[in-house]
Amino acid sequence: MAATERDYYETLGLSRSASQDDIKKAYRKLARQYHPDLHAGSRKAEMEKKFKELNAAHEVLSDPEIRKKYDRYGHRWQEAEAYEKARQQAGAGPGGGMGRGPGSASREGFDFGDIFESFFGGRSHPGSESGARGFAVQGEDLETDVRLTLREVLTGVSRRLELSQPIPCTACGGTGRLRGRPCSSCTGTGSLAETRTIDVKIPAGVQDGTRVRVAGKGQPGINSGKPGDLYLQVHVESDRVFRRQGSDIHVALPVWPWEAALGAEVLAPTLTDPVKVKVPTGSRSEGKLRLKGKGLPTASGGHGDLFFTLQIVMPASFSEEDRKLYEQLGRQPRPDPRGDLLRAARQG
Template identity: 40%
Template sequence: MARDYYDVLGVGRGASSDEIQAAFRKLARRHHPDVNKDPESEERFREINEAYSVLSDPDTRRRYDRFGEDFRDVPEDYDERVAAGAGARGGGGYAWTGAGPGGDGRRVRFVSDFGDGDEGHGDGSGVDFEDLFGGLFGRGGARARGPVPGADQEAEIRLGVEEAYHGGKRVITLSGPEGPRTYDVTVPRGVVDGQRIRLAGEGGRGSGGGSSGDLYLRVRIKPDSRFRLEGRDIHVVLPVTPWEAALGATVPVPTPGGTAKVTVPGGSSGGRRLRLRGEGMPNPRGADGDLYAEVRIMVPPKLSDRERELFEQLAADSAFDPRKPG
């Protein structure tokens, strides 16, 4: 289900018009793209505008409270049609199958007078609202209530860390009520988990000449064995030898953009984090993230005779005791 408009504005269902307007102004100032450079500010601002446009109009708000996210699909003379249908012996009537926002029902059904009004279709009388009015009342109904824009829709797109880092063209296929559909998607460089990609006009179809809604692809970053993301910062494990950790060295470190170099200071212990500024996820609207390489000291799995000799000599000559306090 689409996000509840009251939740979008952060107000209760009993909020007054003044409270709704005040909440909108506060959020609009905070999320306006000219002020907020966060990648999702434009989409958040659009969501806030949509919620306000519905809740600020008393008639539209009443319909939304009653019918929920499908309020645009219900004809304005719905009650008259219910009354007319219910009084026709052997005919049919309209029945709403659930409550408004937060309820389970989100469709209108055409129900026979001989049935009990539930959603069973054993007698073949159940007809989806969209199919029913598309055939019987599509043209006249559309003219009666004017153009109705289609609803926005949302789906998920799963990306690897390197795919998200570089961005680029992708072809995806999504399943829908009319079968699978294929989309050409431009993934912006540096998208992060939870960010949305907008496909204009690819959402629900409008009626009566109304424009189609948009399709939003919610990005989900797949787990990666090398890279761990925290926002735009990337964390990697940096294996080093005991002598590199003790003496210091410049060693290669993997990044989604390719191999970089990092200087390991002498005397580095395991767990030390080395920061590479700007080597994290790109940010088209601000500073790039950083990359953090965590030192992990590795020893040879099998020592040669010479290596064993040298380690034994070091053990005999060194007074270092990592377990000794101070």
């Protein structure tokens, strides 16, 4: 508890308004950077010092209760607390005191251990170097993007991912310098990126923007610290044919006027093989056909549906024969198709 100690927030590179999550993240990031096992030579001693400072800052700020006390009293919060406590007990009347006046409740004469046990339920002394515990560092969480096609969403997919993580440079032993010059292998940083390959399974039916957590596949911990987790940010590519809506799939299906009029059996695409679908007699444009269970898997274990939206299309070319047939159709008596429209417009 030296008076010259750096501000804990400064040590973590954070402002006083940082959230508990910010503190956790900053700690993990710096712990990896400073960990003495990742450094050698003159840098090692320097990093050991920084690492101790970092652990001290983290132990205090990671506990919201202790953090409050630190915010109030600064580095001397333990003494301030002890002093408060002693004064209260001394002032509690005959027999309730500590056997000394408050003025003598000095650092040397006071058993902090008892106080901390009663305050914090047997927690270790914050700010101290708590041996192995202080040096076990949890691995950092990693995040990576995964792009999937709709067909991959249908079946689920295995992906081989290459993740890179820093390891000490072997050429310079992590010092960043070689024969007085910056090490060329690591460009003076003291660490190199090591590539790790892992296989991940992405479940079927995953939605665009989903974050899939792969437990324990983040960066490894140090000194029996737990590994971090790997998060996969899923991006589902838009498809030229199939439009997704939740677990349903929509496709525009072109049909000739005579197929719509007379009904037809036509070959239609699905996410797997094409299937034959029945276009009913007298189908209208924008009419929908549904193939039950041919959509994407749902969270509840079922499947969405595949919808075809009929689009009545005209042939690109027009023969003399076509003209005759259309003229024949046009001579048939039938109501004006714009009748309803004209009536509605008049009333509007």
